[in-house]
Amino acid sequence: MAKNDVVLLDSIVEKCRPQFGAELDDGELFELFSFDQILKDYEPSFEDLEAGWTDGGNDGGLDGFFIYIDDQIATGDSVHLASKRQPEIDVHVLSVKRAAKFQQQPIDTLISSLAELLDLSIDNDNLSYPYNSDVISQRDLFTSNYVALADRQPSLNITVHYCSRGDASNIATNLRGRADTLIETLEGLFSHSTLRFRFVGATELLESARKQRDFTLRLPFTESYISREGQNYILLCPLSGYNKFICDGDGNLRRYLFESNVRAYLGDVQINRDIQETLNRGPGLGNGDFWWLNNGITILGTKASVAGKELCVENVQIVNGLQTTETIYRYFQGSVTEINDERAVLVKIILAADPETRARIVKATNYQNTVELASLRGLDKIQRDIEQFLFDRGWFYDRRKNVYKNEGRPAERIISVSYLAGAVRAIALGDPAKSSRQRSKSLRDDETYHKTFNTNWDLDVFLSSLEIIRAVESVMHSRRKQLDSPPSTFVHYVGFAYTCEQLGKFPYQPEDTVGIAVPNAEDVQRIRNELEEASEEFQGPGRKYAGVKLSKSFIDEFVKNKFATAQDA
Known part of the structure; x- marks a missing residue:
């Protein structure tokens, strides 16, 4: 860990105080900041952070306890959020300490607490520890949703995050051993699940805080494009170029580009299997181009300019074509693609700055489908x-x-x-x-x-x-x-x-x-x-x-x- 990372992190956290709440003490502020960074890919609202904030007396070492169903935060009646045939349930448990180093005691406490909190055979009345109502509420939320979705074979992912201002690159052997023990405890409760323990230190939190969302992106295109007076565009974008367009520098999907898309990714449903099958066929005589068999993507922006074989679009929002986009992303993530794959996807870019016009466009491009x-x-x-x-x-x-x-x-x-x-x-x-x-x-x-x-x-x-x-x-x-x-x-x-x-x-x-x-x-x-x-x-x-x-x-x-x-x- 770089020597100045803690100093820089403390400065960034303190600058967040007016936003999170001037009345918070240093520990509470660090907790909320850590929650926000750990859950960053979910784009949590302040209300979401508050909902999973379980810190206080009798918290059993759980400062945060968050449940997401298909990338949306769970609520009391959130089974309807599960849009996929095999929904994904993501549980994030956080222990956040503002200490300058990682210690064993928080992990020991989590081992004891999670062993019974995540044991579905134990009723709340039979828990050995008097957990506070926030912890019990989140436990009930997890249990009710997990049981309700059991017949749909959900994919369960549990990640335990231990956050501090310490050095996560130099963890003592005894701490790693206790983290392994915690994972073994969870393995005894859940089969066919993905379980992880993460040490998140000053460097990791600092790197996360520095990541900025980029809404001005360059979209490559093949041959020419169609445009009416430079106001809107229709073009063919190479599949590999579109994949780079939707991914950040770390190769992760820029999910924030879908804030205006009213649907979630539906997972293993027929339409996505068909898209995946088309991609898997690869280029070749008789297979046809990808865009022949796909409705394409609709992008909303405010301005655009052409530079060579690229279109620079400002304030990008993908308002239709999320299923195609995520399937393309997964295709490039999970397969070795052909170097000479020149297939393309059809992309429509509509430029509109007026909020009311943008709202009409979002509605119009989604009414054709079944939308919540x-x-x-x-x-x-x-x-x-x-x-x-x-x-x-x-x-x-x-x-x-x-x-x-x-x-x-x-x-x-x-x-x-x-x-x-x-x-x-x-x-x-x-x-x-x-x-x-x-x-x-x-x-x-x-x-x-x-x-x-x-x-x-x-x-x-x-x-x-x-x-x-x-x-x-x-x-x-x-x-x-x-x-x-x-x-x-x-x-x-x-x-x-x-x-x-x-x-x-x-x-x-x-x-x-x-x-x-x-x-x-x-x-x-x-x-x-x-x-x-x-x-x-x-x-x-x-x-x-x-x-x-x-x-x-x-x-x-x-x-x-x-x-x-x-x-x-």
Whole structure:
């Protein structure tokens, strides 16, 4: 490890403080930074990082516990994310220590914890260690998805990352031995799986942080091209040249080029087997050119210029042809190709800078295929209107994932579409019992979506819902060091009860919430105490958090009892 790597890494991490949160201590900041670098290929949002952040009391050595299904972060109802016939489940467990060297104790702790946390035969009630609710929640998330997808023969990959500011190129023999023991422990739990242990030091984190995404790329072409006044292009690109176009300097696929492509790679399905078979035939008389048998690629850009036999395209986004692209990538990764392979792929380049025009193009190029409806929601006019309205008021609405994160905007001001959907259901629609569980449904189900993002509402309805929930969350959130972070359901219950109190009634209309002052710490504590007292008298079912029962029957009865006079009147 170079002597100055730690100094440079510390400087980069500190520059991230305004973005991740000024109130974080050095250890917490280093944890979030490490999560972001380790998961970089997944393009995690701040909300994604928060979801898998399990550090705190009784964490069993797990500072981060992340589950991805087919490259998308898992949620409570994320089985629908598995688009492949044989889905890939990627589990990333992270132990992050800001120490200047690697030590044995964190690995020993992980061996003990993972041996039972990943043992599906052990119920939560029979775990020998009192793990915090964040760890248990992620364990349940992994277990439920892994079991639900078992009949589809998922590919399971578990990677344990031990991150520090130490030298990963010079690991002591005893540490490597303990890492091997951990892998052997996992091998005893899972067959036919890929298991890895990684030491990630200052040099590796520094190299990851220095990698920048390049959206201005050169696309080679054969012969001539078709263009109308230099505004759009149709060309044939050599297969090998296209492979270089989609790969970074390390030979990895530039997945960020597909942010506007609404579909995921579908894996071993018939269309991809057909593409692979065509590629495997190779060049030769009678086989035909590749582009004869393929629909080609559609690329969206803002500017382009021709230099020799290359087209330089700015702000590249591949909006259609992901299946072809990834199959080409895998072909060049896994086979010895012919040196004289002159086959080509058809590429269409459309230049458009206007956001609305780009949105129409993305929709038009994908409507011809079966696409998860939720993937197109961010292109709707109501979503663009909300984004602009919130932007003018200091909020950054992430309808296009990670746009604002990549601009360096502060995490506490970035709001995802699903986060806003949950806030609206809890506050504007007065339905906190379903607000968290149906956040994904608010995007997938057409009826639920239009109810949640009602185009007839004043946009202030969305702002009020957001600011009430965010204010409650900021008061209740403990940042791991003392208490578990509150589940979103609990936050929504408190926000909903506060809204009813301010209005003095329930039910109410969504527009009634406009103008409600956001709660302060005293308001949140008072409502929390009232909910806890009511929970002690409530005889119905419901799991408890901080003494409050989280069930629909409880919150319905609480509101009815507290506002019975107002309702009767």
